[in-house]
Amino acid sequence: MKILIIEDEIELAKDIMNYLSSEQYLCEWVTNYNNAIEKIFTHEYDCILLDLMLPGGNGISILETLKQQRKQEGVIIISAKNSLEDKIKGLKLGADDYLAKPFHQAELAARIESLIRRKQFDSNNIITQKELSIDIHSKTVTVNNQLVNLTKKEFDLLLFFIGNKNKVLSKSTLAEHLSGDFADMFDNHDFVYAHVKNLKRKLKESNCNDYLKTIYGTGYKWEQ
Amino acid sequence: MTKLLNRPLKAFTIYSLIILIISIPVYVLVVDRIWVEELDENNWLTLEHTKKRLKAKAFTRKDIEKINQIWGELQPGVSIIKSNDKEKFKDSVYEVIRPNSYDLDDGEDRFRGLKSYLNINGEPYEITIETNVEEADQTLIAIALVTLCFFLLLIIGFILLNRKIAINSWKPFYKTLQSLKLFDITKDTSIKLVKTDIQEFQELNYSLEKLVKNNSNAYQQQKLFIENASHELQTPIALLKSKLDLLIQEKEVTPKIAEIINNIEIPLSRLSRINKNLLILAKVENRQYNELESLHVDHFINTSFLLLSDYINSKNITVTQNIKNTIEVQANYFLLETLINNLLSNAIRHTLVDGEIKIKLENNTLFISNSGKTALHKEQLFERFSSLSQEKSSSGLGLAIIKEIVNKYKWSINYHYQNGFHTFYIQF
Numbered sequence: 001m002k003i004l005i006i007e008d009e010i011e012l013a014k015d016i017m018n019y020l021s022s023e024q025y026l027c028e029w030v031t032n033y034n035n036a037i038e039k040i041f042t043h044e045y046d047c048i049l050l051d052l053m054l055p056g057g058n059g060i061s062i063l064e065t066l067k068q069q070r071k072q073e074g075v076i077i078i079s080a081k082n083s084l085e086d087k088i089k090g091l092k093l094g095a096d097d098y099l100a101k102p103f104h105q106a107e108l109a110a111r112i113e114s115l116i117r118r119k120q121f122d123s124n125n126i127i128t129q130k131e132l133s134i135d136i137h138s139k140t141v142t143v144n145n146q147l148v149n150l151t152k153k154e155f156d157l158l159l160f161f162i163g164n165k166n167k168v169l170s171k172s173t174l175a176e177h178l179s180g181d182f183a184d185m186f187d188n189h190d191f192v193y194a195h196v197k198n199l200k201r202k203l204k205e206s207n208c209n210d211y212l213k214t215i216y217g218t219g220y221k222w223e224q
Numbered sequence: 225m226t227k228l229l230n231r232p233l234k235a236f237t238i239y240s241l242i243i244l245i246i247s248i249p250v251y252v253l254v255v256d257r258i259w260v261e262e263l264d265e266n267n268w269l270t271l272e273h274t275k276k277r278l279k280a281k282a283f284t285r286k287d288i289e290k291i292n293q294i295w296g297e298l299q300p301g302v303s304i305i306k307s308n309d310k311e312k313f314k315d316s317v318y319e320v321i322r323p324n325s326y327d328l329d330d331g332e333d334r335f336r337g338l339k340s341y342l343n344i345n346g347e348p349y350e351i352t353i354e355t356n357v358e359e360a361d362q363t364l365i366a367i368a369l370v371t372l373c374f375f376l377l378l379i380i381g382f383i384l385l386n387r388k389i390a391i392n393s394w395k396p397f398y399k400t401l402q403s404l405k406l407f408d409i410t411k412d413t414s415i416k417l418v419k420t421d422i423q424e425f426q427e428l429n430y431s432l433e434k435l436v437k438n439n440s441n442a443y444q445q446q447k448l449f450i451e452n453a454s455h456e457l458q459t460p461i462a463l464l465k466s467k468l469d470l471l472i473q474e475k476e477v478t479p480k481i482a483e484i485i486n487n488i489e490i491p492l493s494r495l496s497r498i499n500k501n502l503l504i505l506a507k508v509e510n511r512q513y514n515e516l517e518s519l520h521v522d523h524f525i526n527t528s529f530l531l532l533s534d535y536i537n538s539k540n541i542t543v544t545q546n547i548k549n550t551i552e553v554q555a556n557y558f559l560l561e562t563l564i565n566n567l568l569s570n571a572i573r574h575t576l577v578d579g580e581i582k583i584k585l586e587n588n589t590l591f592i593s594n595s596g597k598t599a600l601h602k603e604q605l606f607e608r609f610s611s612l613s614q615e616k617s618s619s620g621l622g623l624a625i626i627k628e629i630v631n632k633y634k635w636s637i638n639y640h641y642q643n644g645f646h647t648f649y650i651q652f
Contacts, residue, residue: 009462011463011467012459012463012466018470019469019473080455080458080459080462085512085515101458101459101461101462102461102462102463102465103465104465104466105469106469153534167473168472168473168477170489171486172486172489172490173469178534179531179532179534180531181500181565182531182532182535182565182569185569185573185622186535186573188535188538188539191534191535195534215482216479216482217480217482217483218472218477218479218482218485219482
């Protein structure tokens, strides 16, 4: 799957490419407005990561161009401008998601995964991994066709893990995913343990393989 | 405190009183002196005239005795008597106070006399002429009364003039004062002062306008600076965060390194929060977030409550909600969300394990209370970075943002401590 990163901050773009590269993604990267427009006209992408403040032009006008060209690419805005106006404007102009800087790479990866899945399988939206099957649409999880009863947060966590396969996710990353902007208001993220522990227990009770590994002192990892 | 205009009035009054009081004895002395001189002159003229006539007529001793008798009856105090002394004396002037036989109600009167000597038929005679003079104390009373009348007239005049001057000349000054009182650097960028034809006030207005303009510019620049600075900080913070995300993926990460990474993430999160909050604060101050919507406060409480439930549960906090009615406000979605979230997370953070939080919505007021041991200092509560707790994850801006949002919509926020509960209440 092809991803275009439009980001003038070289280091950040490299980090994103680094994080995503081990997945099934092929990343391309441009740093300014003109190159971005050129790429959009000549190539097809599954997902575009768009920074709004670019040398040579505004990211918003790239969105407008995409709309005029009737391009079907999914767009995630990644911006330091965490203003609501930009968010609304971006989403109105056809962006699919908005992620304010600074963000965790895991959060971005999960959003990309979810976006591509939405774009590709509109009707039949099911993720499977051997005995495990997740229906995004009805928010249900089955192991060997047996329903696993998960809470909303456990389901969210499961999807987040699936979106970051084979990556180590720290407790604070998970906390931020679960409670958004709130997480960094608190020192204590111990509730993450409780949710992960419950998720692990429920999967194990349904005879699911132990894909979710605890990395001692670091966090968790979903192995495939 | 006295009004500026009353100060000279007081001074003028006291000054004129002093001058008038001093003037009374001076007037009395002057009048008395004029009196006396005039009478002395009159006495002298009468004497000279009488002497001339007496000499010319060559009266006999008997005649003169008769004259003295008649004269003395007609005009008491006037006499011509034979002098025993043969020597010729000089004229002498005297003053005497004795009862006046004609003026019975007045008691004693003052008289001015002139005594002289002359020879008639070779014999010395002593001749005396007296005239009634007004007493000095009566003059004093009369002058004092007149002076008092004039003093009262002066005071009435001063007051009336002062009022007239105040109304006309000081009007621009009071207008300027009023404009200054209404000026708010957080809201107004310039001040418009009414033009005046009084030079000092025009200069004052000009200087004030200039001062306000300069200060306002500095204030605007400072606000913009904060906004720009926090924007600029976003990128390095984002980079740090993404580098840590990559670092943790490395195979060689030992638990020890993982702990260090974790210990970097905590202050980084705090840095990120402070920066985000500074940006929000700057943006609210710079009057962004201007779109208004009709919003229900209780809806935000519920959403915020759900989002924070993990933190509430992990501290084993008991929450009681008492929502009696819904409040609908015209506000910006993001700001109302921030306001409620900040209030609630503030309460959670400052509640000890097994504590209690009470949320009450009644009429147009939202009460958020949490159990706590000691009351907080009201004065510093809403100041930036006036962190009153030892809480490490606090950005020190939460309450400042709350205050700013409340100010923006002209709501009010207050704090009180009662029965072991901190309560913040907002009146919408």
